[in-house]
Amino acid sequence: MRMSLGADTVRDRHGLEASDQPNGFTVVDLFCGAGGMSEGFRQAGFAVLAGSDNDPDALATFSANFPESQAILGDIRIDAVKEQILDAARRATVLVGGPPCQAFSQVRNYSRMIDDPRNALYREFVTALRTALPPAFVMENVTGMDQMGAREQILTDLSLSGRYDVRAQVVDAANFGVPQTRKRLLFIGTRRGTGMSAPVLNGSGATESVVLARFTGDRRPRYQLVVQQNLLSMRLAEALHDSEDLTAVTAAQAISDLTELPVGNRHDEIDWNQLPAPSSAYQRLMRTQTSGMAVNLQVPRLNKDTELRLRGIPQGGNYRDLQEELLGRYLTGQRWGQSNGSGRLSRKHFYAYRRLHPALWAWTLNTKADSVYHYEVPRALSVREMARLQSFPDRFLFTTDPRRGPLEGRHDGGPAHSRYRQVGNAVPPLLAERVAQSLLIELTASRAQEGIRTKAG
Numbered sequence: 366m367r368m369s370l371g372a373d374t375v376r377d378r379h380g381l382e383a384s385d386q387p388n389g390f391t392v393v394d395l396f397c398g399a400g401g402m403s404e405g406f407r408q409a410g411f412a413v414l415a416g417s418d419n420d421p422d423a424l425a426t427f428s429a430n431f432p433e434s435q436a437i438l439g440d441i442r443i444d445a446v447k448e449q450i451l452d453a454a455r456r457a458t459v460l461v462g463g464p465p466c467q468a469f470s471q472v473r474n475y476s477r478m479i480d481d482p483r484n485a486l487y488r489e490f491v492t493a494l495r496t497a498l499p500p501a502f503v504m505e506n507v508t509g510m511d512q513m514g515a516r517e518q519i520l521t522d523l524s525l526s527g528r529y530d531v532r533a534q535v536v537d538a539a540n541f542g543v544p545q546t547r548k549r550l551l552f553i554g555t556r557r558g559t560g561m562s563a564p565v566l567n568g569s570g571a572t573e574s575v576v577l578a579r580f581t582g583d584r585r586p587r588y589q590l591v592v593q594q595n596l597l598s599m600r601l602a603e604a605l606h607d608s609e610d611l612t613a614v615t616a617a618q619a620i621s622d623l624t625e626l627p628v629g630n631r632h633d634e635i636d637w638n639q640l641p642a643p644s645s646a647y648q649r650l651m652r653t654q655t656s657g658m659a660v661n662l663q664v665p666r667l668n669k670d671t672e673l674r675l676r677g678i679p680q681g682g683n684y685r686d687l688q689e690e691l692l693g694r695y696l697t698g699q700r701w702g703q704s705n706g707s708g709r710l711s712r713k714h715f716y717a718y719r720r721l722h723p724a725l726w727a728w729t730l731n732t733k734a735d736s737v738y739h740y741e742v743p744r745a746l747s748v749r750e751m752a753r754l755q756s757f758p759d760r761f762l763f764t765t766d767p768r769r770g771p772l773e774g775r776h777d778g779g780p781a782h783s784r785y786r787q788v789g790n791a792v793p794p795l796l797a798e799r800v801a802q803s804l805l806i807e808l809t810a811s812r813a814q815e816g817i818r819t820k821a822g
Contacts (some may be wrong), residue, residue, distance in 0.1 A: 390808055392801075393417075393453045395441065395462030395490055399763060399787040400427040401755065402461050402505070403434075405797020409805055415453035417441065419774035421766040422783040423790075429762050440774070441489045454497035459804060461503040463792065464490040479522050491522050498528070500559050500811070501804050504552040505792060508535055511550050519552060529554040532563035536796065540568025542611050543756045543793040544619040544647065545727040551800065559811045564803035571613040574598035575605060577681050577725050585688070588681030588722055606724070608645035616740055617723035618645040620750045623662070628744040630664040655759045661748035661784065665734045669697040674718050675743035681722030684710070727754045732789035734782075751788045756795035763787055 388410040394403045397416030407413055416427045417437035428436040435453055439446035454460055464486040479488050494502055504523065510516070516533050523531045531554040538547040555561035575598065578591045592602040604612040622641045637659050643649045667675075677691045678684075687710075694708050695701075705711045721727055721740040730736055734745045737754075746754075748763050765780040766772065776786060 388805065388809070389812075390458040390805070391456065392459045392461055393450075393457040395450065395454075395460065395493060396464050396486065397427050397462075398423045399791050400430055401757065401791030401794050402463070402503070402797045403427070403431060404757065404761065404794040405792070405799075406459070406461070406801040407431075408794065408798045409801035411459065411801060411805075414457055415450070417446070417450050421768070421772050421775055422764075422780070423787050425766040426762065426764050426784075426787055429764050438774075441493075442485060447489070451493060451496050454493050454499065457497065457499045458808065459501045459503065459801075460494055460497060460499045461505075462490050462493075463505045479518075491525075494523065494529075495525055498556065500556050500808065501561065502529070502552075502554045503800055503804070504554075505549050506552075508548045508550050511535060516550075523552055523554055527557065529556055530561075530563050532565065534565065536566050536568060537572045538756075538793045538796045539572050539613065539726045540570060541566070541793075541796050541799045542569075542614055542647075543726070543754075543795050544614040544616055545730060545754045545756075545793065546572055547729045547793060547796075549792070549796070553800065553804070555804075555807060560814050561807040561811050564807060566799055566803055569601060569604075569612050570597065571601045571605065574601045575613075575725065577722055579682075585677075585679060586682060586686045587679050590724055608647075611646050611650070614645075614647045614726060615724050616721040616727050616754065618647050619651075619727075619753045620746070621645070621723075622648050623747065623750055623753075624739070624741055626662060626664050626744075626747055626750075628664055628742075629666040630662060630747070633663045634658045634660050635662050651753055651756075651759050653758060653760075659749065659759060661752065661763050663781070664747050665745045665781075667744055668699055668701050670695065670699060670701070671718075672743050673697070675720065675738055678718055678720050678738075680720055680740045681725070683719045684717070687718070730754060730789050732782075732786040734785045736789070748784045748788060751785060755788055755791055756793045757788070757791070758794070 390411050391414045392406045392411045393414050394416040397403060397418050400416055403413045403416055413431050413434045415435035415437055416431065418424045419440050421438055424436050424438050437446060437449045441447055441450055479491060490504060520531050520533055523529060531552055533550065533552050535548055535550050538545055553563045555563050574593050576591050577588050580587050580589065592598050601613060604610040605615060608618050622643050636657060637655065640659060643652055673696055674687055674691050677688055678686050692709050694704055694710060717735055720738045723740045727737060730751060737746055739746060752761065752763065763784040765783050776783065
């Protein structure tokens with residue numbers, strides 16, 4: 366297996382091997398969702414003390430995958446919930462979280478983000494940080510926060526008047542071995558006086574080196590990779606093509622072993638022995654420490670109109686590649702969805718007919734099953750395949766709270782939609798692991814220095 370081309374990439378890993386050798390460091394995950402950030406820290410060897418979230422379905426998934434951890438359900442603004450969270454946070458080495466921040470536009474009016482009532486959850490994260498004062502923290506969020514000019518305000522808030530050294534950077538998950546381009550804004554902080562510095566993550570640079578280009582001609586459009594003409598880009602393109610190199614991972618390298626799942630498959634569990642053997646290093650990595658059964662394999666049904674359109678879209682293509690005869694609203698007479706009265710598809714359907722390209726990573730996935738379609742067969746993906754594109758290991762189970770009906774914090778749509786939503790909202794574990802590894806270097810050095818000072822004293 367080749368070594369990574371990234372400056373600090375580790376490629377000879379993993380599954381739970383790292384956590385089998387605990388390093389004594391702990392993490393508490395606020396707004397944890399299904400637990401993507403926690404999974405990455407666990408793979409790096411951290412013990413996950415607790416996770417908190419207001420969504421009972423997401424927290425059910427967290428609880429199922431982190432049975433050793435405290436699962437705190439409820440709104441952090443409620444005193445009883447906050448008390449539990451702060452108790453756990455005070456015992457954490459690292460506090461992590463991705464609080465929703467809605468009032469980006471207020472920055473333009475020179476209004477403090479932390480004072481806007483729409484950013485109450487962000488304020489609670491800062492409050493938890495101020496109360497617990499852990500050695501390090503990570504706050505992640507969408508890059509839109511950066512585009513609206515909020516970065517400096519957030520850096521100021523998180524520094525807690527100079528108590529923390531905080532660094533902000535935008536990273537793309539595909540540059541860290543995740544088979545999906547997904548940009549996130551990270552704020553990583555280390556407490557001053559510990560001897561630590563906020564680390565910088567160095568990715569492979571693959572997303573700047575290889576792009577998918579659309580070519581048109583007499584025949585229908587086609588998509589193929591275009592590589593920047595420099596030595597590093599060409600080496601990264603070779604790594605992308607090599608199924609045994611984990612530097613950059615394609616959609617096919619991620620999910621080709623699950624291609625045979627049929628449309629409308631209702632069997633959520635299938636014996637691994639009934640599925641093809643893994644055909645790439647990434648697939649073997651994802652299957653590490655799985656049980657005898659593969660899970661989350663149900664595949665949504667497909668109406669005839671969608672099937673016809675998917676057969677008319679090339680790999681890597683989308684709505685704009687449809688021929689004129691496929692643009693009608695109802696092709697087979699079956700009535701589905703809301704009509705716009707024009708008798709044709711509307712502009713919103715651009716994101717409803719997007720097919721993966723097997724030779725490149727996926728685009729940024731959202732929370733719906735129809736946000737992506739298979740590159741080879743005309744069908745949507747199972748939750749397991751979506752999870753693969755997010756770098757969740759196959760042993761990670763997505764589930765829901767068994768209680769039926771409306772619950773505080775539960776999103777509409779039912780259990781199936783909730784599982785897709787949980788995957789789509791998550792932080793890719795491989796990206797989170799790299800964050801954890803960068804902090805692990807600082808924490809280990811700080812602990813060693815503390816030991817030296819203790820002996821000298």
